[in-house]
Amino acid sequence: SAVISQKPSRDICQRGTSLTIQCQVDSQVTMMFWYRQQPGQSLTLIATANQGSEATYESGFVIDKFPISRPNLTFSTLTVSNMSPEDSSIYLCSVPRPDTQYFGPGTRLTVL
Amino acid sequence: SQQGEEDPQALSIQEGENATMNCSYKTSINNLQWYRQNSGRGLVHLILIRSNEREKHSGRLRVTLDTSKKSSSLLITASRAADTASYFCATVLNTGGFKTIFGAGTRLFVKA
Numbered sequence: 001s002a003v004i005s006q007k008p009s010r011d012i013c014q015r016g017t018s019l020t021i022q023c024q025v026d027s028q029v030t031m032m033f034w035y036r037q038q039p040g041q042s043l044t045l046i047a048t049a050n051q052g053s054e055a056t057y058e059s060g061f062v063i064d065k066f067p068i069s070r071p072n073l074t075f076s077t078l079t080v081s082n083m084s085p086e087d088s089s090i091y092l093c094s095v096p097r098p099d100t101q102y103f104g105p106g107t108r109l110t111v112l
Numbered sequence: 113s114q115q116g117e118e119d120p121q122a123l124s125i126q127e128g129e130n131a132t133m134n135c136s137y138k139t140s141i142n143n144l145q146w147y148r149q150n151s152g153r154g155l156v157h158l159i160l161i162r163s164n165e166r167e168k169h170s171g172r173l174r175v176t177l178d179t180s181k182k183s184s185s186l187l188i189t190a191s192r193a194a195d196t197a198s199y200f201c202a203t204v205l206n207t208g209g210f211k212t213i214f215g216a217g218t219r220l221f222v223k224a
Contacts, residue, residue, distance in 0.1 A: 043214040096210035103154035
């Protein structure tokens, strides 16, 4: 199993600013995922973060908007840059296992 | 685009009744998983069914998979108020990695 924590749990931000979300895992993992869940919607994969290499972004997501760091095998950050109200979502990190994924509790972001 | 589509989008039942949720997907999969999400928090893994399996049980959960129709169903028997949550199917693509695509989700409300 894996225990994942995220900080902050929620935040309210002004448009044009940036927010960095932290994800901490209780064990070493090679791969971590970052997801976005817009209000009332499903999860959309933003990027895959591998330690020691650049993150791999999904179609529709770019590094300038969602820079990701992966300094070690237990930690990652996702920054939401130059925010607009459309970025209001829950952001979740997860770690994959062969038959499942473990998710963090999510960061609820509201952009005014 | 989303790999999995679910129906119904929302379901309201009385405690003790059974709840059935359906999921369809588009491409070849390695396995299909169902997750539960309470009140916009992190997702919890419920059950996995592999592409060579047709039915699986876990407690009050029963999952079926029809690869010819590219569809799956989740049955929750004898529902409880605590089952109130959003339920998502997730398909792990048959690409040799862990990339997972989530369906749109079914919001289940169980009335006491």
